[in-house]
Amino acid sequence: MIHVVGKLGIVLLLSLLVQSCEHKELCYDHAHVVDLDIVFDWSEAPYAKPRTMVIQFFRMDGSYYATRELASPAGGKIRIEADKYKVLFHNGEMEFVGEIGDTYATYELTTKPQSILAPMGRSELNALPPEATANQPVRNIPEIVWGGKLEYVDIQEGKDDQSVTLVLREITTEYTIEVLNVENMSPELDVSGALSSMAECWRIEANKPSGMLVTMPFELQRCYDEKKLIARFASFGHCPDSEDKHTFFIYTSNQTYYDFDVTNQIHDKSSGLKHIHIVIDGLKLPSAEGGMSPSIDGWNDVEDNDIEMN
Template sequence: MKQLIFRSALPLLAAVWILSACEHKELCYEYPHMASVRVDFDWRDAPDASPAGMCVFFYPEDEEGRVRRYDFRGTTGGQIDIPVGRYRVLCYNNDTEAILFDGTESYDNHRAFTRDGDLFESIYGSTATHAPRADGAEGERVVISPDMMWGCTATEVDIDAPIVHANQVVTLYPHELVCTYTYEIRHVTGLENASQMCGSLSGMAPSLLLATETLDSECVTLPFAASFDDDSTVVGRFLTFGHAPANPQPHRMLLYVWMRDGSRFCYGTEGGKFDVTEQIHSAPDRRHVHLVIDGLDLPKPIGDDGNFDASADDWQEINEDIHI
């Protein structure tokens, strides 16, 4: 009788073992646990922003986890699937063209920068091989201006298992990450004799660490376009990462002018001429800086054929007193 009971129990024990094994395999299959999360962008800090899309990087605090990037069209956000865990988050618009990135595998090293450029970047077909440079900035690299950039960071972002929080939302608050500089040179005489012009600004930062919004201490020169607002005013606008507050180097703006008679002039290479350091450092809003230079006399034309050679080594440096 005992032998019969033992034999009858064998199929039951086997079934229990099989069910246990299946349950164990199911738990392993679902590892790592995933959660569905809504990413929202709140634009209260940049209400006029209009990027074509945004990208978000989730950096796991767990060293064994890998960074995950998610891209969204427009400014709204969307739904993502992501492993459960604690993250540091970094976001910015993904429609930039001039900005380059490196260190993206690390939250702390994720950096935005731009390529090397030419002083005459805005003048099609021209190169600045022999162009004058600002006094003290002759050795600075020339880099192009960045695109408009919005973004932000968030730390200690916990993504929980669905059983804990079924409807999880990560809200990010992007703001401007680059600076907008505008300038005007007022009361200019002889503009009718100018063919084209451009400018540069020395002592600026070449890159931005996104996690802390820290600027690189290297000084670079930025080229920018210039146009005639009317018959006596030169104006322009350009974007920059800004200037490192701890950097003592001055900021000098240079103006390169091509005249209709073929002559070429550069204004502000030495001394305090076109020195806009104080205007930049004392600007009420470091993200929006307006530079003003008052008074500039362009030379009278030598000829009237309207021809010029933008690559010839014939620049004349003019350092007259200009009231800022």
């Protein structure tokens, strides 16, 4: 009889524990976790076409809480625990942009490693000497990025129809490079470019460039009728910590390269902070048939290139 009572007591105790657990789970699902409508405001970037949107939630002490991703750039509904948060947000599904940092203050969007000659598609060429990349790590140019921050949002328990509006602005800077009056352009001579002392990352909380100084390679489009080379690309800006020298490099499949000091043009703020326009007037490329004989390291730096920089 004692054994029977003991077993009944254990069963009763387990039943109470299960009910208690179920009650806590029910309470968690319906009281602490609430629906929140996310609305993205694109009024400051009306032509943006992001693939997805990423929202990073941080606790008020700056520690990471959770990530939500929405398929629609208009926004959508999420489920989240009622609490007070700081929020960082940006577009997602980017091939050349990564995410690093696990606090509100250290979360960054970062560029990814790249081969200096990848835009030319000539990886079989000898490696460039260090001075031809400004002795800096080489990183890919990022996609266009839009983002922003919200320093405080209070998501309340037991309240219906809660929403938050997140205003997006373009984070990246647009660079346009034009090389005018180019001689010896030929379909048989491949060319590409690179720009030094660019920002590796963007820190959304601080709204500024960050990370190391890097060199970024990019394609140069050949405009034969206009005798012009042109490039347009996005970046996270330049000089994250101090003003540095910027060199524009041009590489050719004949293993010659050219370097131009474009520091003043990049630091000139007359065209605005989000649009940088660099112009080089005058460039004589090597002949596609013969070209110059490579030096002992496989590349020639053309130093006698008479140019006028606008």
